[in-house]
């Protein structure tokens with residue numbers, strides 16, 4: 042169990058994207074533009090799908106982490122806020138999302 046959230050990773054990516062650290066993978070990837078970032082996102086999605094079909098849970102866990110990282114990079118370079126994506130997901134539940142959370146206080 043960890044308290045680390047997508048919002049935490051999103052903040053790290055936003056900071057690394059504009060950092061001047063030449064060792065930063067995020068900075069290098071963002072510097073290559075949206076097409077390269079989107080290509081990486083697609084590759085990671087396929088790798089996650091293959092791991093799922095193979096029923097390899099360990100591999101799927103690692104690929105899912107790569108996929109979420111690369112999705113957040115694409116959102117960042119595209120100027121789409123993670124908060125807006127979460128709001129869209131909440132809207133689809135027909136509620137803000139907070140009501141259900143309140144009824145599951147230990148999640």
Ligand SMILES: N=c1c2ncn([C@@H]3O[C@H](COP(=O)(O)OP(=O)(O)OP(=O)(O)O)[C@@H](O)[C@H]3O)c2ncn1[C@@H]1O[C@H](COP(=O)(O)O)[C@@H](O)[C@H]1O
Pocket residue numbers: 053054057064065066067068070081106107110111
């Ligand atoms: N979560 C990740 C993360 N997931 C995957 N990756 C990188 O994504 C790359 C994907 O692997 P590939 O083998 O497909 O990439 P590659 O062949 O090296 O690169 P390409 O030339 O194809 O782009 C790897 O190099 C991983 O290091 C990540 N890089 C960074 N993070 C997070 O971002 C933070 C900031 O990282 P830096 O920007 O490197 O400081 C880190 O602390 C992490 O929290």
